[in-house]
Amino acid sequence: MNPFSYERATDAASAIRLANATAATRYLGGGTNLVDLMREHIEQPEVLVDVTPLAQTIEVRADGSMLIGAAVKNTALASDAHVRQAFPLLSRAILAGASAQIRNMATVAGNILQRTRCTYFYDEAARCNKRKPGCGCDALQGFNRYHAILGASDDCVATHPSDLCVALVALDAVVHLQGAAGSRSLPLTELHRLPGAHPEHETELQPHELITAIEIPALAFAGHSAYRKVRDRSSYAFALVSVAAALDVDAQGRVRDVRLALGGVAHKPWRASKAEAVLRGQAATEATFLAAADAELAAARGLRDNGFKIELARRTIVAVLQQLTEARA
Structure with missing residues (x-):
């Protein structure tokens, strides 16, 4: 060091x-x-x-929205009473990540800004365009079980590791920023970049720009939500695939509204907007859920070791949506 x-x-x-x-x-x-x-x-x-x-405070507004200080610890956010009641997928996502010791130390902003990475990123003997731009990516032909199936490029196939971010993206979170040029806000869906030809540039932050807070808008049906993480072992492991979902089904069994995001599949937390578009206004049935998953995953591409993740993501999306539908019955 x-x-x-x-x-x-x-x-x-x-x-x-x-x-x-x-x-x-x-x-x-x-x-x-x-x-x-x-x-x-x-x-x-x-x-x-x-x-x-x-910024270590959590503010709950009269309309049910939240303003979360950037330095709030992950454990404090997961255990907040309003989060557990109004946004349970957020609490569950945090508790699915890392270990209790790390959650006690890690801040919300730090979690959001952790590096997108894979094992080759840490290996000085390996080629990694994140560590040394332009040198190549050994993951493409190497061990790539955990790597991206959506939005990847020939320069990087690493996946973003955060569970918290997947839930925040599903909840339309907004990041408040402050820098030398002043203050601004950015939807979390726009903060992280896909790799393209420059995977070393992971976010849209300006030099030394600081996250000051994360805002979660009010969402009436977010109390009916779930987070499911599929991984190789039961704790302290990155997701192979994760799904964050909130579902609103009317009395006739049709999807009024939905929020859906995926983790473990891309260089950034992945908002499943194509699946959401298929679901809205349709019957909350397995057939609809399969059609939505297929629409989202139509562009998915597997590598030698991770092709299974496409079907795993499909099944996990359907399972989570079915779980939420059955809980409504």
């Missing part, structure tokens, strides 16, 4: 000022991803700006 200096911010303005003092600066939240990257010499900041004292 390279030598670095440590600064502690007192507010967002001071954090941004400290960060802009040198190009080789990183914001430090819980450090659960950044410290690993520093140990592996992937990230080599000269300055760490500690932003954990900032």
Whole structure:
């Protein structure tokens, strides 16, 4: 690990000022991803700006929407009474991720901004366009069981690891940002990039731009929601496929509205907008759920080791939607 200096911010303005003092600066939240990257010499900041004292509150508004401070710990968010009642898929997604020790340390913003990565990213002997742009991607012909089936490119097939992000994307979350140029907001669906020819550029953040809060708009039927994570072992494992869903079915058994997102399938949390479009206004039946899943996965492409994920995603989408439909009966 390279030598670095440590600064502690007192507010967002001071954090941004400290960060802009040198190009080789990183914001430090819980450090659960950044410290690993520093140990592996992937990230080599000269300055760490500690932003954990900032924005640690959870605000529930009168309309049921929420404003979550960027430095709120994952455990605190998962255990919040309003989250558990109004957005249970969010609580379940957080509890499906990492370990209790990591959830106790990790911040919401840090979780959102963890690097999209695979095992080759950490292997100095491997070619990885994220670590060294333009050198190639050994995952394409290597062991790629966990890799992307949607939105991938010839330069990167890694998948975004966050469970929290999948739930937030399904809930139309908005990220509030502050930087040297001022404040702005961005839908979470637009924050992360697909790899294209430059997988080293993972987000739309400007240099040293800081996440200050995450907003979840009110959604009346989000209380009827689920998160399912399919993985190789029961704990501390990234998803092969995950599904976050909220479903509103009317008295005649038709889908009034739906929110659906996938994890473990792409370089970014994947909003299943094509499946949602198929579902709205249709009978909440297995046939409809299969048609929706097929519409979303029509563009999916498997590699040597992960072709099974296409059918796994299809079945998991259907299973989660059936679960929510049956719970309504």
